[in-house]
Amino acid sequence: MSSKNRLSPGDTIGILGGGQLGRMLAQSAASLGLKAHIFCPDPDSPAFDVSAGFTVAPYDDISALDRFAAAVSVVTYEFENVPGPTAAHLDAKVPVRPGVRALQVAQDRLSEKQFLTEAGVTIAGFAKVDSQEDLETALTAFDGKGVLKTRRFGYDGKGQLMIRGREDAAGAFEKIGAVPAVLEDLISFECEVSVIVARDLDGTCASYDIARNHHENHILKTSTVPAGVSGETTASARAMAERIVTGLDYVGVMGVEMFLVRDGAGERLLVNEIAPRVHNSGHWTQDACLTSQFDQHIRAVAGWPLGSAERHSDAVMENLIGFEADGWRAVLEDPAARLHLYGKSQTRAGRKMGHVNRISQKTV
């Protein structure tokens, strides 16, 4: 490294996780003249194919972690469920970015909601649920409705249960595994939007235009930019996202998911959850911005200044899930489309195999 905590071209970034996000981070690192070293227990990780080095080992293999730490100048990660002891062990040897604190907060829905409240952003009402009794009490406060979510390890709709009345509530705590949970107030929202925000080592923030997200079977299907919301809403979304990363002393890219609520009082946003990493709803930046979210994350964790988050085109990102990826040839025939495939050797239902960015001339 040229100076403390800042990398120079030729240095190596360590990445925990070898899925598609690690792969696209490694590709950006290479484009910027950096080397990537992937650490992943899966010997068939798609990120290995595009990285200068890799380690196949469990996340609790201390000697493998030590060798990894010695081989890299900084460590980042593609997923928020990096085990706490893994992050702490590495952080004692080499900078871990976005940061151990961001992982702690994002790994526990309750800590996350408490942090978001303290950071002064608006979120839906919530209550801590450690028993069926807690649940019943909380439901009373929320008009008998809500979404019960485990505090840890939920994603793509897993570990959650919708409660719309008495019959859903019965035995619900048992159904989600009788583990620490939270009940979220059931919000009537028009759609989910998200902001991809970045913060560098000097505290400068940059956020991309907000995207309107559409899910199918609890998995993100499309992200559309522009999102069709007012300038005030966009500004508010960006301001909240920047308050969050600043509050965490965060270094890197974060995805912030929000509910867009439209009612008599107008348009407003409630932060739903944060992902302390590059985010699926930011893949559109690869083809509609000069600096993609992957480039941006690499720049930040390298201790480099952020690039422009300006958008030069409108974009719709569509995920290719499971056997949808078999339609790759039709995507290639579409002149407005750019195909991105992750090089996964096995196609499985529900597995993210690739995505398509369709761009058009910028309208707003």
Add this chain to the structure above:
Amino acid sequence: MSSKNRLSPGDTIGILGGGQLGRMLAQSAASLGLKAHIFCPDPDSPAFDVSAGFTVAPYDDISALDRFAAAVSVVTYEFENVPGPTAAHLDAKVPVRPGVRALQVAQDRLSEKQFLTEAGVTIAGFAKVDSQEDLETALTAFDGKGVLKTRRFGYDGKGQLMIRGREDAAGAFEKIGAVPAVLEDLISFECEVSVIVARDLDGTCASYDIARNHHENHILKTSTVPAGVSGETTASARAMAERIVTGLDYVGVMGVEMFLVRDGAGERLLVNEIAPRVHNSGHWTQDACLTSQFDQHIRAVAGWPLGSAERHSDAVMENLIGFEADGWRAVLEDPAARLHLYGKSQTRAGRKMGHVNRISQKTV
């Protein structure tokens, strides 16, 4: 392969040459879900870091070539001086694209000029020179002026000599090594422009907007798009480029360099030379088009349809040569710039270390 000569995601493209062009081709292959296998004699090749597989061996190592051919579905190359026997040996086992014929033509300036003439594109006058006597004869026909170039292995100004009069002509054939050469008529041109053209397996062509190129010390320094020429000139450039790739039954991307001549008769173009590969003057397409020249080449050699060659932004590409790459931090501070570094371990004067694309809103 899913069908004869056409690849499917997961298949492997073999690339001869591991420099920056091979590296950027490998990166595009990965983004499209293909694997890259680089063949290069240099154990320190920058392309290895981003490729699923590589072979370090001389280009005449038959058993290494056989193993390489067995490991890939198609072979392409990053440089036009692939030895003829290497290409022929591989071509007997696996498709070599853009093609053996394109290599033969491009490796010999005389064959190239003869082919271009037959293809019906306009070029500067030329004469075959195998001796000082031939040179004197040719100079008489060209008003005593011309550029003497070796027929083989010239690039970035190497293997050429400018002759402006008697004193330059004396001993000139000896000076360029007394090897087969051509004399080109010395053209008074305003600038060099280039067209990046692609042709797919079905014969469909697509060409990018033409770029205006500026050289320093015989090495490309910048490429600017739009080039500031008339619509007729652009159309003529594209038509000539498409005639060339069609004449060669070419599959892949080609760089076609042309002289822009402006005189009393208006604006016209003379084809200077062709490069049967992705080309430095096409690097701007990475950030100003949805389909970069690297994606386009991979699509073509994979037997896939071409992508759109439309441009969404204006662009200036600047090469970072030798120690200019030390200025990477200043590039990162420029919000209009995207930095591309090649991961070369040694910086040397005259070596291409990276490039910068600066984009702005599309004007024409």
